[in-house]
Amino acid sequence: xxxxxxxxxxxxxxxxxxxxxxxxxxxxxxxxxxxxxxxxxxxxxxxxxxxxxxxxxxxxxxxxxxxxxxxxxxxxxxxxxxxxxxxxxxxxxxxxxxxxxxxxxxxxxxxxxxxxxxxxxxxxxxxxxxxxxxxxxxxxx
Amino acid sequence: xxxxxxxxxxxxxxxxxxxxxxxxxxxxxxxxxxxxxxxxxxxxxxxxxxxxxxxxxxxxxxxxxxxxxxxxxxxxxxxxxxxxxxxxxxxxxxxxxxxxxxxxxxxxxxxxxxxxxxxxxxxxxxxxxxxxxxxxxxxxxxxxxxxxxxxxxxxxxxxxxxxxxxxxxxxxxxxxxxxxxxxxxxxxxxxxxxxxxxxxxxxxxxxxxxxxxxxxxxxxxxxxxxxxxxxxxxxxxxxxxxxxxxxxxxxxxxxxxxxxxxxxxxxxxxxxxxxxxxxxxxxxxxxxxxxxxxxxxxxxxxxxxxxxxxxxxxxxxxxxxxxxxxxxxxxxxxxxxxxxxxxxxxxxxxxxxxxxxxxxxxxxxxxxxxxxxxxxxxxxxxxxxxxxxxxxxxxxxxxxxxxxxxxxxxxxxxxxxxxxxxxxxxxxxxxxxxxxxxxxxxxxxxxxxxxxxxxxxxxxxxxxxxxxxxxxxxxxxxxxxxxxxxxxxxxxxxxxxxxxxxxxxxx
Numbered sequence: 001x002x003x004x005x006x007x008x009x010x011x012x013x014x015x016x017x018x019x020x021x022x023x024x025x026x027x028x029x030x031x032x033x034x035x036x037x038x039x040x041x042x043x044x045x046x047x048x049x050x051x052x053x054x055x056x057x058x059x060x061x062x063x064x065x066x067x068x069x070x071x072x073x074x075x076x077x078x079x080x081x082x083x084x085x086x087x088x089x090x091x092x093x094x095x096x097x098x099x100x101x102x103x104x105x106x107x108x109x110x111x112x113x114x115x116x117x118x119x120x121x122x123x124x125x126x127x128x129x130x131x132x133x134x135x136x137x138x139x140x141x
Numbered sequence: 142x143x144x145x146x147x148x149x150x151x152x153x154x155x156x157x158x159x160x161x162x163x164x165x166x167x168x169x170x171x172x173x174x175x176x177x178x179x180x181x182x183x184x185x186x187x188x189x190x191x192x193x194x195x196x197x198x199x200x201x202x203x204x205x206x207x208x209x210x211x212x213x214x215x216x217x218x219x220x221x222x223x224x225x226x227x228x229x230x231x232x233x234x235x236x237x238x239x240x241x242x243x244x245x246x247x248x249x250x251x252x253x254x255x256x257x258x259x260x261x262x263x264x265x266x267x268x269x270x271x272x273x274x275x276x277x278x279x280x281x282x283x284x285x286x287x288x289x290x291x292x293x294x295x296x297x298x299x300x301x302x303x304x305x306x307x308x309x310x311x312x313x314x315x316x317x318x319x320x321x322x323x324x325x326x327x328x329x330x331x332x333x334x335x336x337x338x339x340x341x342x343x344x345x346x347x348x349x350x351x352x353x354x355x356x357x358x359x360x361x362x363x364x365x366x367x368x369x370x371x372x373x374x375x376x377x378x379x380x381x382x383x384x385x386x387x388x389x390x391x392x393x394x395x396x397x398x399x400x401x402x403x404x405x406x407x408x409x410x411x412x413x414x415x416x417x418x419x420x421x422x423x424x425x426x427x428x429x430x431x432x433x434x435x436x437x438x439x440x441x442x443x444x445x446x447x448x449x450x451x452x453x454x455x456x457x458x459x460x461x462x463x464x465x466x467x468x469x470x471x472x473x474x475x476x477x478x479x480x481x482x483x484x485x486x487x488x489x490x491x492x493x494x495x496x497x498x499x500x501x502x503x504x505x506x507x508x509x510x511x512x513x514x515x516x517x518x519x520x521x522x523x524x525x526x527x528x529x530x531x532x533x534x535x536x537x538x539x540x541x542x543x544x545x546x547x548x549x550x551x552x553x554x555x556x557x558x559x560x561x562x563x564x565x566x567x568x569x570x571x572x573x574x575x576x577x578x579x580x581x582x583x584x585x586x587x588x589x590x591x592x593x594x595x596x597x598x599x600x601x602x603x604x605x606x607x608x609x610x611x612x613x614x615x616x617x618x619x620x621x622x623x624x625x626x627x628x629x630x631x632x633x634x635x636x637x638x639x640x641x642x643x644x645x646x647x648x
Contacts, residue, residue, distance in 0.1 A: 116484025129154030
């Protein structure tokens, strides 16, 4: 996935698009991440000032949600469902194999709504059903 | 020539996009319609061809099968090893009673013409003729209860919000379908998004709301894209906006995307999240119907609840409530998931037995090994054994059996499952996803996982089981919401129904 390099000017330009939104803090953090790939630590103060919130408010939201990250992502991102329906068809065994091969690129997820065709894995935003190490490797290219 | 290749993300996950591209590559004159999925997910990619005698199905089709389908003249219903005959006559589909899912898989989800040709907007037009009172009476009379899991009567919730006086009211659709084993909300949004928009619009007219919000999880990027397109189409068609279908009502819908938190499926945590805050649960009262989003009266309903309303209005409450048993009226969209041979959507009247769902529809396990356990109702639902297979699938019977229906997801496990490990996972999941407000949930979940670990290792098994049951009681009684309150359900049901897994001896 391609992201823009972080800059305060670009961030402020994006935040302006949320000026009319009610309850904009989570949306603002999500917007930062979708644009820059992560939420740069400078964003906390930027968002707080822009929307007249405290830094604690913004930091609290940033650290609550699993989706939000404060470090640039790896080049590929593999999200592996390890919830019950996928466990029932070998997600735990797949998890070991995938983490062994792709290491830091892999994170656990809980349900992509593909529970009849598990194990389910999201590779760079693309959903893979009946996932195997081979299928994941192929989708990652 | 029309060929249907589902654009549902489950179908795409097993190659539907590649199949569609391969068909176009061979014959670019074919009109390919990316319908939703019929719900028979084990047949995906299910390719259908429109013929004079009806739609003919082939599946499961992979990209390698496409050239042989052309050789078999599938465009005219030619026979092929993957032929399934007429789609409407596939018994797995034909025996269902599709109400909420009536159009899913049939139509192009983003064609307003197809939507209207299949009964779309009839419910909304009817609603515009009725008074708020009559409209809410109809929904109440249908017996429709909240399909998210709490099963609260929809009409009563609507009445509460309608009676509240405020300058602003909201309709919030809870599409934070986080329960493992459930995917009906996703499939409805991807396969028939206009139905949800219509249901929300009817709710808005009933209570006098002008703003709608769909809280849709980030794990469903395909659904987000389709629903956004559908909202834009409805707006361009003057269905949403200042004047709903030319009436005096104003209503518009916005999507808010979740951020990977399970507890935000709890309605008050969802409100906090929509307000841009941490998804921490609120104490009730005040009820959201009186003081909800931004402190204003708010109806919060699940996707399936709202998507069922148009049909109830169009065909009448009596037709809907003629189905079902006891106080569980109408149909339930069951979802067969996990280790199951024929998984997918089974919509049928309440009262079908678990056995019929698992064996007749599901065809047993995918691995072919003996079935050992099923979890009903998501990660907070109970684990049942085959001894409970005669249980009637309705709200009250499942509660009587020590479980709950939840959102209707059924996850099947074969005999390799260890229920002590599953019980430990339930506690671990609670520890990961707890919002942190209530101590029994925040800390009890971690202590619970540790205690189950000791039981698995055979350390003071009897004492630790007593301790675990005591902890479960504290979590049930001492947590504000279902996260901490119901995590004991999978744990205790596993201990009761699969006691041999809790002896400390290696299985």
